[in-house]
Amino acid sequence: AQKVTQAQTEISVVEKEDVTLDCVYETRDTTYYLFWYKQPPSGELVFLIRRNSFDEQNEISGRYSWNFQKSTSSFNFTITASQVVDSAVYFCALSGGSQGNLIFGKGTKLSVKP
Amino acid sequence: DSGVTQTPKHLITATGQRVTLRCSPRSGDLSVYWYQQSLDQGLQFLIQYYNGEERAKGNILERFSAQQFPDLHSELNLSSLELGDSALYFCASSAGLAGEGSQYFGPGTRLTVL
Numbered sequence: 001a002q003k004v005t006q007a008q009t010e011i012s013v014v015e016k017e018d019v020t021l022d023c024v025y026e027t028r029d030t031t032y033y034l035f036w037y038k039q040p041p042s043g044e045l046v047f048l049i050r051r052n053s054f055d056e057q058n059e060i061s062g063r064y065s066w067n068f069q070k071s072t073s074s075f076n077f078t079i080t081a082s083q084v085v086d087s088a089v090y091f092c093a094l095s096g097g098s099q100g101n102l103i104f105g106k107g108t109k110l111s112v113k114p
Numbered sequence: 115d116s117g118v119t120q121t122p123k124h125l126i127t128a129t130g131q132r133v134t135l136r137c138s139p140r141s142g143d144l145s146v147y148w149y150q151q152s153l154d155q156g157l158q159f160l161i162q163y164y165n166g167e168e169r170a171k172g173n174i175l176e177r178f179s180a181q182q183f184p185d186l187h188s189e190l191n192l193s194s195l196e197l198g199d200s201a202l203y204f205c206a207s208s209a210g211l212a213g214e215g216s217q218y219f220g221p222g223t224r225l226t227v228l
Contacts (some may be wrong), residue, residue, distance in 0.1 A: 011226055
């Protein structure tokens with residue numbers, strides 16, 4: 001069975017701190033895809049990144065970076081120099097190679113205080 | 115703006131009633147997914163359509179049904195509504211059939227059953 005675990009329910013940081021959101025996944029598929037989404041207080045789900053299981057290269061996009069490690073089945077997300085606008089619920093998700101639907105973790109609520 | 119549209123944004127109705135939620139995918143996307151977000155269940159996959167055909171089913175109740183039309187827009191029908199059906203319903207679209215494509219989400223329809 002496929003499963004995504006986000007152990008951190010809530011994190012609170014002060015602006016300009018770095019913060020890492022953890023994501024651990026379980027799957028038996030050899031081909032799979034990992035995703036991060038952001039859900040700000042307004043409620044929409046904003047796509048951040050997609051990674052396939054064959055690409056373990058870390059990725060950086062501005063203040064955001066992602067660390068994918070197959071050996072530990074983790075796909076962690078780091079925000080550098082956090083800002084108040086980063087306050088949101090962040091979801092990690094997984095889809096198997098033959099199925100397109102996403103399996104979501106329960107989300108991590110990030111609060112960035114000024 | 116993800117390019118996925120959903121109407122209505124908010125819906126308030128009574129128990130026992132029937133409602134229809136509408137979704138238009140991004141231009142060129144053939145897959146449409148429906149998800150339900152509730153406080154107790156989190157984000158759950160309901161059903162997927164690809165180019166007019168049902169492709170995968172998740173935790174969708176028998177009272178719920180969906181279809182995808184020739185112009186690729188999709189509708190989710192919820193009938194005999196119960197209080198527990200109150201949730202945020204998201205539609206997402208992707209280009210392909212399986213997980214190789216990124217899923218972009220619409221703004222959601224917030225359903226309140228009184």
